[in-house]
Amino acid sequence: xxxxxxxxxTSVSTSKTGKHGHAKCNFVAIDIFTGKKYEDIIxxxxxxxxxxxxxxxxxxxxxxxxxxxxxxxxxxxxxDDVKLPDYPDNFAxxxxxxxxxxxxxxxxxxxxxxxDQIVSIKEAVESK
Numbered sequence: 001x002x003x004x005x006x007x008x009x010t011s012v013s014t015s016k017t018g019k020h021g022h023a024k025c026n027f028v029a030i031d032i033f034t035g036k037k038y039e040d041i042i043x044x045x046x047x048x049x050x051x052x053x054x055x056x057x058x059x060x061x062x063x064x065x066x067x068x069x070x071x072x073x074x075x076x077x078x079x080d081d082v083k084l085p086d087y088p089d090n091f092a093x094x095x096x097x098x099x100x101x102x103x104x105x106x107x108x109x110x111x112x113x114x115x116d117q118i119v120s121i122k123e124a125v126e127s128k
Contacts, residue, residue: 005031006051006112007038014044032110033117034087053112059124060105063096069118071107082109085117095121 007029015024023044030037032053042048058071058079067084084092095118098105104124109116 005036005038006033006053006115007031032112032119033085033115051112053110055119056109056111058107058109060095060099060107060121063099067092069095069107071109082116082118085119087117091118098123 009027009029011028013026015026017023024041025044025048027040027042027048028037029040056073058073060069061072061078062070063084064070064080068080069082069084070078070080071082072078084095086092095105095107098121104126106122106124107118108120110119
């Protein structure tokens with residue numbers, strides 16, 4: 001929170017008006033890329049910043065020895081700047097194993113605040 005981490009808010013509670021006349025909102029949230037829990041307290045009269053999060057599907061084309069994934073979207077545009085994820089544990093190994101199976105794989109990439117991360121993988125459905 002505090003503007004540095006894109007998070008999913010899990011709970012919000014509001015305190016009573018204090019001696020300075022403002023109620024406070026207590027936010028509890030989970031970082032969408034690391035799973036780390038954050039808490040922030042913001043006066044109820046202030047604005048809470050909401051990051052823009054996008055989700056896009058890609059075909060997994062290759063994985064380099066350094067762990068970078070070659071991804072291709074529906075238009076055939078390729079990108080090679082997304083690394084295998086550190087979170088959750090063993091997810092990078094799961095992606096590598098699925099790729100090594102030789103079956104085509106589709107991945108979902110979440111993008112927010114200048115960070116892109118693979119968040120899911122599934123066997124591609126071949127169109128007829």
